[in-house]
Amino acid sequence: MxxxxxxxxxxxxxxxxxxxxxxxxxxxxxxxxxxxxxxxxxxxxxxxxxxxSDRIAAEGLVSSYIHGGRIGVLIEVNSETDFVAKNEEFQAFVKDLAMQVAAQNPKYIRPEDVPAEVLEKEKEILKAQALNEGKPEKIVDKMVEGRIKKYYDENCLICQSFIKNPDITIQDLLNEKIAKIGENLIIRRFTRYEVGEGIEKKVENFAEEVAKQINM
Structure with missing residues (x-):
């Protein structure tokens, strides 16, 4: 025990x-x-x-973060009241989320947001990798489930480790803020832009730069 x-x-x-x-x-x-x-x-x-969690959150804040003119993030987080939206702690929380998105580049907010076809394709790839590694077929499915969790941890915002405190996830941080502020809070949506995205160019680790700046 x-x-x-x-x-x-x-x-x-x-x-x-x-x-x-x-x-x-x-x-x-x-x-x-x-x-x-x-x-x-x-x-x-x-x-x-x-x-x-079942209380309506229709107020809130849209926050932005720009890193060195090369990465930009817009994020919307909803609260139940306009009063909370004006709260400094809530605003700092939303800013932290924007910086998290800039640094870690999640594709989705929650695991349930991952399209079914994307998830199935990822499972097929992971299964093929496991079989190519010579793993017994009877344990491959369990291995795939474990690796899918890692996929969520890397690609879903609420599953990611918080860059300011890797011991907790964004979901843990959200729960802390809900408990402390006393209102339902919902991460509604975000958009991340990166200069030259989709264009072949020299690889630069912008995520590492953002994380360093946050922890200075």
């Missing part, structure tokens, strides 16, 4: 805003696995983020 420390319980509480006892029970039930404990609390309806 995993050692459930007070610090881990506190961290889960900060992410979900659920009660301390509920957080401890969730960690015990899931052998200390933080992600599984978060899902457990959501399913139980004990996470504040889960309780607020």
């Amino acid at each position: 995993a050692n459930i420390t007070a610090a881990v319980v506190k961290e889960l509480r900060e992410i979900t805003a659920a009660g301390m006892l509920d957080c401890k029970n969730a960690l015990v039930e899931n052998d200390g696995n933080m992600d599984a404990a978060i899902d457990y609390l959501r399913k139980k309806g004990l996470s504040k983020a889960a309780k607020k």
Whole structure:
């Protein structure tokens, strides 16, 4: 059985805003696995983020970020009230998301946003790769599912590690803000532009540049 420390319980509480006892029970039930404990609390309806998820969020903010005149991002994040949209912490959160998109170049917001045909094609490629590696066919499907999770982690914004704190995901960050601000918040859409995109040119790691600037 995993050692459930007070610090881990506190961290889960900060992410979900659920009660301390509920957080401890969730960690015990899931052998200390933080992600599984978060899902457990959501399913139980004990996470504040889960309780607020069905509330209409029609206000919000469109924010922009431009990196060196070469990468530009527009992102819309919705809140329930105009009051929250004017809140400095909310505005900083939206700016962080814009910088995240600039640095990590996600293609989608959530796993469910990935088109079915794109997902199927990716699975076919991953399956072929696994078979070419000589993996037994009976375990290939499980390997593909594991690699699809990695695909989500790289290509879906909410699954990505937060560039300012790689120990949490954007979904964790969103849950923290929902709990702290007290309103449902929704990452609605984003657009990312990069100079010369689609044109053959010298490879430059703009994402690394953005990440360095953020962590200065």
